[in-house]
Amino acid sequence: MNNKFNVKGAVLSCLLICSVGSSAYATGAETLSTEKKMPLTHNWLDRTDIKAKFQTNHEPQYAVETLQPLGHYDEKTSKDLVFVQGSVSSNFGDVFTYDEYVNQPVPGSGTVIYEERQVNRYDRIGTTGSIGLGYRHLSRNENAYVGANAFYDYSFKDNYRRAGVGAEYVVGENKFYANFYKHLGNGDFFYSERKIDEPYPAPYNTPDNTPDNTPDTGVSLVHTSRSMTASGYDIGYSRTFKNARYLRPYINRYHWNIHRDVRGLYGMLLHTFNTYKDGYKIGTEINLTPHIAIDTGYNKPSGHSGEFYIQVMYTLGKNDFALFGGKHGNSDDTTTARSQMFDKVRRHDMTATKYKGEFHIHYPHDHL
Numbered sequence: 001m002n003n004k005f006n007v008k009g010a011v012l013s014c015l016l017i018c019s020v021g022s023s024a025y026a027t028g029a030e031t032l033s034t035e036k037k038m039p040l041t042h043n044w045l046d047r048t049d050i051k052a053k054f055q056t057n058h059e060p061q062y063a064v065e066t067l068q069p070l071g072h073y074d075e076k077t078s079k080d081l082v083f084v085q086g087s088v089s090s091n092f093g094d095v096f097t098y099d100e101y102v103n104q105p106v107p108g109s110g111t112v113i114y115e116e117r118q119v120n121r122y123d124r125i126g127t128t129g130s131i132g133l134g135y136r137h138l139s140r141n142e143n144a145y146v147g148a149n150a151f152y153d154y155s156f157k158d159n160y161r162r163a164g165v166g167a168e169y170v171v172g173e174n175k176f177y178a179n180f181y182k183h184l185g186n187g188d189f190f191y192s193e194r195k196i197d198e199p200y201p202a203p204y205n206t207p208d209n210t211p212d213n214t215p216d217t218g219v220s221l222v223h224t225s226r227s228m229t230a231s232g233y234d235i236g237y238s239r240t241f242k243n244a245r246y247l248r249p250y251i252n253r254y255h256w257n258i259h260r261d262v263r264g265l266y267g268m269l270l271h272t273f274n275t276y277k278d279g280y281k282i283g284t285e286i287n288l289t290p291h292i293a294i295d296t297g298y299n300k301p302s303g304h305s306g307e308f309y310i311q312v313m314y315t316l317g318k319n320d321f322a323l324f325g326g327k328h329g330n331s332d333d334t335t336t337a338r339s340q341m342f343d344k345v346r347r348h349d350m351t352a353t354k355y356k357g358e359f360h361i362h363y364p365h366d367h368l
Contacts, residue, residue, distance in 0.1 A: 041075050044068055046317030047342055053092070055299070055309035059124060063089035067344045079138045081341050085149070086131045093125035093155070093350035125350055126157035134345060136168070142335040144171040153350050160229045160352045161185055166345060170337050175238045179347050183229035190225040223356075230277075230351040232256035238285075238346070240336065243329040245321035246287040250297075252346075253280045258353040277351070278302040283309075290318035290326045 048066040055061070065087035073081055132151030139145060147168035154161055161184040168177045238250035256277040283297015293313045300306035320339070321327050330339055 042342070043317060046315065046319070047344075048316045049344075050314045050316070051089075051311055053309060053311040056307040058307070058309075059091050061089065061091040063087055063092060065089075065344060067342060069342075075338075075341075081136045081138075083134050083136075083342075084132065085134060085151075085345055086129075088127070088129050090127050091124045093128060093352070095125055095158075095352045095354050125155050125160060125352060128153060128155045128160075128350055130154075130347075132164075132345065136341055138338060138341065142338050144169070145337050145341065146170075147345075149345050151345075151347065155229075155350060155352070158227055158352070158354075159185075159188060160227070160350060162229045162350055164347065166347065168345070170340055173240045173242060173336050175240075175340070176236075177238075177346060178233065178235045180233045181348070182231050186228070188225075188227045190223075192224075193222045195221070225354070225356045227354045228352065230256040230258045230353055232277075232348075232351070234348045236346060240340075242336065245329055245336070245339070246319075246323050246326065248285040249283070250285070250346075251280065251282045252348070254278070254348050256351050258351075275353075287319050287322040287326065289324050290320070290322045291315050293319065 044066070047068060048064070051061075051063040051065065053061040053063075065085070067083055067085040070082045070084055072078075130151055130153045132149055134147060134149035136145050136147040145168075147170075149166045149168075151164040151166070152162075153164065162181055163184055164179055164181045166177060166179040168175065170176075232255045234252055234254035236250060236252035238248050240248045258275040258277060279299065279301035281297055281299045283295060285293060285295045287293045291314060293315070295311040295313065296309065298306055298308055319326060321329075330336055
């Protein structure tokens, strides 16, 4: 199993390295070629960030993320950008874990399930890799652009997989975006069953229900678990300012459809649950210096107390716009939309569900 994860990790890592390497090679080739072609004014380092995020009641989270153009792109004249974006992260993403011990009859089966207890909690997904392809088209007057992208996300620890598609629209200082996520595969499933010496619960343990007038004690103990990535969507809005391009407040609304099923004796499907998780994020990004930016905000999932977070980002190269040591606004010959063509696609962390159940099951005996 570890070898399988290592192979997939190596593939994702190679894709990231190749994308960065191809961009670096292209930039170097343009510099060495004739000056009739205007070279990129930024290199791959300017589009690569190291991140550290700290959130209430969560472990620290770390990531490396990069966005690189595919093929030639002239930052002064090109209208179309094709790019690859990738990341490797640790502890980003949530797992909703359910431990259930239920007490209810199953219709039509004569089955008794008892010992009711339910525990819900958050876990972390672990190390994840993400790779995506995107396209952006700048309008004729360069005041706006539209974009589309597709991503694949993979969790190395529990084999969570997810596909995502997204759309962007930037006009003036405003940005609107939406992403849709779909789980891949049927998730991991585990099932075990054995007999234990345990009295049936009343009223099924009365002597007159058995041929020898003594309580039965044979009960099937079933353990089952199921892990699956959640499907859902998020929509968001962010804004920058003409004379404060280093500042970007944003708001994000998200929705997750968390599917889980309960299986009893012989893996028989007993119940199916669809749980919906909604929430929102509100925060502000600010480039303090050409190398250091912070993202601070508040995350409020429905049914849970909100949590504050702060993320520190270090750019290997530099940002043009910064509160200290950088520009505050665009130059006269560059619009806000064009200056955002290399902004990274904003996406939501992976979310998954892990269900664990223990059931004490009595299938009534046929005493005929």
